[in-house]
Amino acid sequence: MTDRYAVFGNPIAHSKSPRIHALFAAQTGIALEYSALLSEPEEFAQDVMMFLISEGKGCNVTVPFKQEAWELADELSDYAARAQAVNTLVFREDGSMFGANTDGIGIVRDLQQNHGLVLQGKRILLLGAGGAVRGVLQPLLETQPASLFIANRTASKATELAADFATLGKVSGGGFEAINGQFDLIINGTAASLQGDLPPLPDGCLAVGGSTYDMMYAAKPTAFVEWGKAQGALLALDGLGMLVEQAAEAFFIWRGVRPDTAPVLAQLRAELAA
Numbered sequence: 001m002t003d004r005y006a007v008f009g010n011p012i013a014h015s016k017s018p019r020i021h022a023l024f025a026a027q028t029g030i031a032l033e034y035s036a037l038l039s040e041p042e043e044f045a046q047d048v049m050m051f052l053i054s055e056g057k058g059c060n061v062t063v064p065f066k067q068e069a070w071e072l073a074d075e076l077s078d079y080a081a082r083a084q085a086v087n088t089l090v091f092r093e094d095g096s097m098f099g100a101n102t103d104g105i106g107i108v109r110d111l112q113q114n115h116g117l118v119l120q121g122k123r124i125l126l127l128g129a130g131g132a133v134r135g136v137l138q139p140l141l142e143t144q145p146a147s148l149f150i151a152n153r154t155a156s157k158a159t160e161l162a163a164d165f166a167t168l169g170k171v172s173g174g175g176f177e178a179i180n181g182q183f184d185l186i187i188n189g190t191a192a193s194l195q196g197d198l199p200p201l202p203d204g205c206l207a208v209g210g211s212t213y214d215m216m217y218a219a220k221p222t223a224f225v226e227w228g229k230a231q232g233a234l235l236a237l238d239g240l241g242m243l244v245e246q247a248a249e250a251f252f253i254w255r256g257v258r259p260d261t262a263p264v265l266a267q268l269r270a271e272l273a274a
Helices: 017-028 044-053 066-072 078-083 103-114 131-142 155-164 223-230 240-255 261-273
Strands: 003-009 032-038 056-061 088-091 097-100 123-127 147-151 171-174 183-188 206-214
Touching (some): 003 044, 017 240, 056 066, 088 240, 131 147, 155 171
Parallel strands (some): 003 056, 147 171, 183 206
Antiparallel strands (some): 056 088
């Protein structure tokens, strides 16, 4: 019987995860079935339990259910516990669930391994204070940046989030009006750029030789990617690499095999451009 996996979300039809995991499975010679499953609000926990009962082996979780998955898990990875969000569930033979968060691993691997960026000693500006940002904070701080500033429209959310992670490094937060100085890396953790909107960033906040990273991606460059190019960014990146890298970490957690992400990312880029 082929092992079954899935991703739960709402909406979910757009998800690239089934394609990514199909490519991983073909590359590694592992037979598995991976589906995108729509879950309605208030039904997520029941849907996951039904998938477990039907002999599913594990699942990914995307918007808006990552916090519910955190609450559902019987045991958590360190990253998931700190983030209070789970994007990968492992179904154990005794019926219990292990919850992990691979988002931060995904973005750090994309930045460092795929694009060769050095984060240690750098000044990082992180935009937004929602679940996407919470999920990547610990791995980013573990790279030992000189400083990390969280900017959000509601300043109190940014300062509270910074306080939650203050033991891990030099992290602070505030409103967009509190952005001060220049940054070596600016990461957009909001979804605004998909609608063509941009956070109110001050001119000149990107340092010479600095780079930008949008955690979102689209077939065409997002508004934030275009902003990065206009600011003279060394690299103006989108989040497709993060998506592939976080999926590879989930695959490794499930199967104990780490797929080669480079050809998969190249394939997805080609398919997006077609």
